Amino acid sequence: MIKIEIGQKFGFLEVISLETPEFTPKGKPSRAYVICRCKCGWEVVVSKARIFKGDTKTCGNEKCSKQSRRETYEKKYSMIYSKTSDGYLRVNIGRKRVLVHRFMMERYLGRELGKNEIVHHLNGIKTDNRIENLEVLLSSDHTKSHAERLIEIAVLKKLVYELQEKIKQLEQEKIKLIS
DSSP states (O other), rough: OOOTTTTOOTTTEEEESOOOOOOTTTBBOOOOOOEEETTTSSSEEEHHHEEEEEEEOHHHHHHHHHHHHHHHHHHHOOOOOOOOSSOOOOEEEETTTEHHHHHHHHHTTTTTTTEEEEEEETTTTTTOOGGEEEEEEEHHHHHHHHHOOOOOOOHHHHHHHHHHHHHHHHHHHHHHHHH
């Protein structure tokens, strides 16, 4: 169960008293109500259940309700970043979800990217979306660039292995010379 404390905020309402008023707004004996103050200054008696459900966010004044709806909309449809399962940043723009690197490149080029165009991160870091780190490649060129990189990595791994073996050999020779 959620604990309600004085000063706790629920939307535009702030709890100012935990003392239950004798009667509810409808004149019935009160048990589960608290007194809250709205941003506009009005004090209202609110049921704890409605607070927990999120039903009550304002005093009910039309001006406060409109402002609350506007803030909720802005929060819901603002630019909220998240990460995809493969590590790319994604953002909600309005009601549309887009990949940040594609969005950045489209803005930079001033046009939409085609389906066969891939935005490649030059340094390999998927979250580094600076325009100088991005380039547009055709799908086939992108595949070739990754294949070339894999070949380079394989060659480097082979060199590292050979150097490790050479180091082991030199250490064994050093031990023989010392003894």
